[in-house]
Amino acid sequence: MTTGTTGSTGATGTTESTGEAPLFGPASQFHAFFDDPRWALAMIRATVLEAAHPQIGAALVDNSTFVAHPWRRLRNTFLSMRRMFGPDPAAREREAARLNRLHARMSGSDARGRAYDAMDRPTRAWVVATLFESAVTMCRLSGQPLDQDTMERMYAEYRAFLAALDGDAAELPEDLHDFWRYFDRVVENELENTEAARVILYRLFDHLPAPALLTGAPTLWAAGRAVVGPLLGAITVASLPEAYRRRAGLPEMPGAPTLMQGAYLTAGLARFLPKGWIDAENIIEILSLSPGSDDPRARTVTALYARMKRASALLRLLAPLGGDPEPGPAPATGTGEGRRSAEEFFRQVLDQTGDGHLDWPDLAAMARELSTRLDLDEPEETRLYDAFAAWWRELQAALDTDGDGRVSVDEYAAAVPSLAGPALIRVAEVLFDATDKDGSGTIDADEYRTLFRTAFHRDLATAGGTYGRSAFVGDFLSFMSGRRTSTPYDPLLADA
Amino acid sequence: MSDQDLALPYAATEDGPRPEPLRAGPGVQGRDGGDPARAVPRHVACVMDGNGRWAQRRSLPRTEGHRAAETTVIDIIEAARAAGVEWLSLYAFSTENWNRPGTEVDYLMRLVRRVVRKHAPLLLARGIRCRFLGVADPRIPRELARDFDDLATLTADNRGMTLTVAFDHGGRRDIVEAARSLIRSGTPADEVTERIFADHLPFPDTPDVDLVIRTSGEQRISNFMLWQVAYAEWVFPEVLWPDFRAPDFLTCLHTYRCRDRRFGGVPPRTNGDHPS
Numbered sequence: 001m002t003t004g005t006t007g008s009t010g011a012t013g014t015t016e017s018t019g020e021a022p023l024f025g026p027a028s029q030f031h032a033f034f035d036d037p038r039w040a041l042a043m044i045r046a047t048v049l050e051a052a053h054p055q056i057g058a059a060l061v062d063n064s065t066f067v068a069h070p071w072r073r074l075r076n077t078f079l080s081m082r083r084m085f086g087p088d089p090a091a092r093e094r095e096a097a098r099l100n101r102l103h104a105r106m107s108g109s110d111a112r113g114r115a116y117d118a119m120d121r122p123t124r125a126w127v128v129a130t131l132f133e134s135a136v137t138m139c140r141l142s143g144q145p146l147d148q149d150t151m152e153r154m155y156a157e158y159r160a161f162l163a164a165l166d167g168d169a170a171e172l173p174e175d176l177h178d179f180w181r182y183f184d185r186v187v188e189n190e191l192e193n194t195e196a197a198r199v200i201l202y203r204l205f206d207h208l209p210a211p212a213l214l215t216g217a218p219t220l221w222a223a224g225r226a227v228v229g230p231l232l233g234a235i236t237v238a239s240l241p242e243a244y245r246r247r248a249g250l251p252e253m254p255g256a257p258t259l260m261q262g263a264y265l266t267a268g269l270a271r272f273l274p275k276g277w278i279d280a281e282n283i284i285e286i287l288s289l290s291p292g293s294d295d296p297r298a299r300t301v302t303a304l305y306a307r308m309k310r311a312s313a314l315l316r317l318l319a320p321l322g323g324d325p326e327p328g329p330a331p332a333t334g335t336g337e338g339r340r341s342a343e344e345f346f347r348q349v350l351d352q353t354g355d356g357h358l359d360w361p362d363l364a365a366m367a368r369e370l371s372t373r374l375d376l377d378e379p380e381e382t383r384l385y386d387a388f389a390a391w392w393r394e395l396q397a398a399l400d401t402d403g404d405g406r407v408s409v410d411e412y413a414a415a416v417p418s419l420a421g422p423a424l425i426r427v428a429e430v431l432f433d434a435t436d437k438d439g440s441g442t443i444d445a446d447e448y449r450t451l452f453r454t455a456f457h458r459d460l461a462t463a464g465g466t467y468g469r470s471a472f473v474g475d476f477l478s479f480m481s482g483r484r485t486s487t488p489y490d491p492l493l494a495d496a
Numbered sequence: 497m498s499d500q501d502l503a504l505p506y507a508a509t510e511d512g513p514r515p516e517p518l519r520a521g522p523g524v525q526g527r528d529g530g531d532p533a534r535a536v537p538r539h540v541a542c543v544m545d546g547n548g549r550w551a552q553r554r555s556l557p558r559t560e561g562h563r564a565a566e567t568t569v570i571d572i573i574e575a576a577r578a579a580g581v582e583w584l585s586l587y588a589f590s591t592e593n594w595n596r597p598g599t600e601v602d603y604l605m606r607l608v609r610r611v612v613r614k615h616a617p618l619l620l621a622r623g624i625r626c627r628f629l630g631v632a633d634p635r636i637p638r639e640l641a642r643d644f645d646d647l648a649t650l651t652a653d654n655r656g657m658t659l660t661v662a663f664d665h666g667g668r669r670d671i672v673e674a675a676r677s678l679i680r681s682g683t684p685a686d687e688v689t690e691r692i693f694a695d696h697l698p699f700p701d702t703p704d705v706d707l708v709i710r711t712s713g714e715q716r717i718s719n720f721m722l723w724q725v726a727y728a729e730w731v732f733p734e735v736l737w738p739d740f741r742a743p744d745f746l747t748c749l750h751t752y753r754c755r756d757r758r759f760g761g762v763p764p765r766t767n768g769d770h771p772s
Binding site for chain 2: 306309310313314316317318
């Protein structure tokens, strides 16, 4: 891992002087919770509390890919947290710089015209506050409250986290005692029933797309989701602070608090499982593996996947035979193998934020995903964003026929053939340069794996084990305009 | 069936010295069926004939005959498995059967779907790998096609016995499809051998049929797995399919055991394959 920080935003590594036990690294309180299943529930709760903040809510609705690609988002967030709380200060500094660059690109205004800015310091402090408060609450709700010392220590860790991001932690009260007053004040006065919070509570879980691992078993996934989705929603609502539930007009469902406490309690029981049984990183990594990939674990995953397919087959065969007319879409025989319709491509690849329209945040999300994968520093990152921005202008000029500033599915479907313009070619070239880290003019096996997280496709290996510029650009264009499926780009941009 | 006693002495000697080319390759590999070490045919196919007549003799609608066939099918699957048959193929519905009255076809579709769903867990538990040969016609209801797929997926890893159900199957159509696929693959004409051709048939891992049982006394091929039955022994029990039971099946296996399989009456290695 390179340590050269090209941090474009301020001093980030200045608060490393805290004595005693290190605030970061494997000995920290944060790490103690990392593989705790309760942490999953706590993270959902924290995300709702963040989304309920008007500034964050607006930024999420505009920019975030969590509706259309929640699993990718989860994985990225998880890896980022891991780096931020890891023992290596250089990696932390670099990750902080990356996060700052990422957030500096997000600003705008919400539906009511109020400006938001992802670099706003009080707002960023609130994100950290929700994470800390949710961790504390998770322990309380599962019947193992933290003692005062541990809580103090954990608070210090989260303040250090904020300091690593923002240079200092002045936006969060220094003392834990004052923190609770700060937290209650924000909940009482600032949180709203934002669209983003509603999306998370009511839409995300009911429509949660299957992770890559399970895309082949839609029946199984839908059956599980129909049960788990509403439950998760109810559990999360019941765990939110009473003051917020009142303000946002969230329903009080009979039995929900019991259910919620039961869920936390049950998740807490996982501490009796043998060590290593639950490893959050492994779980997330395996969920985002596509079954076809050549990862060392892929054999297991493929086996698991096959079993899952069989389970859904059995489920369907055992389902009672009603008069079922089974509307469902007819098998797409007309379109031929390996092609998808313009609508499908729009939904799976282009509309990254899942709002039904193609606009700049969608393309920015692609640039974000690519630069995250490639672990880009400046100035490569900006170059990639600029290329995507130019492509967006090209798309807008060519496709936005009604002039509303964004491209709808219909506008896109009507103009597909003219999509591969010079700006898209430029995107492909910049992406090639960014992927070709050693500047050798070809992409070798390692570089390929960094981008696609899989080895060379079999038919590529014929060209002496490398991937040349023109082949790369050609494949990228045929994915982006030819709408071919099952290319390496699918897991990159289309997977949920 | 009068030839059993005659054939017995030859069976043991003729094919004796051949090494057993077990699963050497797809398609044309089934000729070891007559090996004395293999008293049980490896691949048995049944043409399930006589359902309609069975019903007519009882003054029942033809559909009742199909319904009664279900019991036989399950019985025969079990008997074949117990007898050590590795591949069992059942001719359920031919491409010509679409010419039957619409109501009967509809009934068959519904019946097959019910049977598939009813016995899926049993087939899975018995370790039987199921697959469906044909199933190409758009007239097949989509739900039925999906149930076929599901059952095939569900049992794909089973290794006990492979049950191939020929449904909407036509032997000539398979050969024509194989020819198309061969041409599309760009194989030069001179390089086409039986083995290569067979690789383009559906389910190329299916070995040649050793024994075909056609019930109800009818003695026709009826466009059934034309390629694979090239060297098959045929038996034609008089009993109608709904009355056919495990003991009848075992009788057929015995008849087979007594046959003298000579694969065209020439030394076994020379028919078909070009040495390459």
